Amino acid sequence: GESVGLHLPTLSVQEGDNSIINCAYSNSASDYFIWYKQESGKGPQFIIDIRSNMDKRQGQRVTVLLNKTVKHLSLQIAATQPGDSAVYFCAEVSSGSARQLTFGSGTQLTVLP
Amino acid sequence: GAVVSQHPSRVICKSGTSVKIECRSLDFQATTMFWYRQFPKQSLMLMATSNEGSKATYEQGVEKDKFLINHASLTLSTLTVTSAHPEDSSFYICSARIRSTDTQYFGPGTRLTVL
Numbered sequence: 119g120e121s122v123g124l125h126l127p128t129l130s131v132q133e134g135d136n137s138i139i140n141c142a143y144s145n146s147a148s149d150y151f152i153w154y155k156q157e158s159g160k161g162p163q164f165i166i167d168i169r170s171n172m173d174k175r176q177g178q179r180v181t182v183l184l185n186k187t188v189k190h191l192s193l194q195i196a197a198t199q200p201g202d203s204a205v206y207f208c209a210e211v212s213s214g215s216a217r218q219l220t221f222g223s224g225t226q227l228t229v230l231p
Numbered sequence: 232g233a234v235v236s237q238h239p240s241r242v243i244c245k246s247g248t249s250v251k252i253e254c255r256s257l258d259f260q261a262t263t264m265f266w267y268r269q270f271p272k273q274s275l276m277l278m279a280t281s282n283e284g285s286k287a288t289y290e291q292g293v294e295k296d297k298f299l300i301n302h303a304s305l306t307l308s309t310l311t312v313t314s315a316h317p318e319d320s321s322f323y324i325c326s327a328r329i330r331s332t333d334t335q336y337f338g339p340g341t342r343l344t345v346l
Binding site for chain 2: 126150152154159160161162163164167207211216217218219220221222223224
């Protein structure tokens, strides 16, 4: 199913602190998950992905954690910078031939100086 | 690599006119392209899936006669909003997927304003 928010949850963090953005996905049959960053007036930008056979994946300054038991995904950003301010969306891809992407509702991250 | 472009980036039109938006994959061949719509402060909603050389598959509630999609080549898909009305004003975003992969690469979006 799809998760569409009428307003975006917000998260404010101090520059240099770590950020954790959470996402609850809806389809237990999803086997691939992606985090996207979207700056105002722009398209989504790929950050990191993870397959369902993993529970953790690390990139540069970012880590994604997957808990399939409770259908929860999180994105951790280390040493958050002003340029990290954006809306972050998780997205899931269901198993099956269509492989459609379904977006979560998004979280607005604001980095405070 | 994996760059997707959209044109125009912004368009303002009068009610009743039609608007065409182009989506191009610049450095790869996209067997499948997707069109999304995004309203302010909301998530992306999939409108349709477009496969090269075949008819688009529309999501429930999306009028196929109003949102015409053509995917004539492996690098180009177009979305035409026919007889646009103010409620069609939105941010339209396309994405492209390389064959046999799950990753979608998104274009920069097109801001449509219908007066």
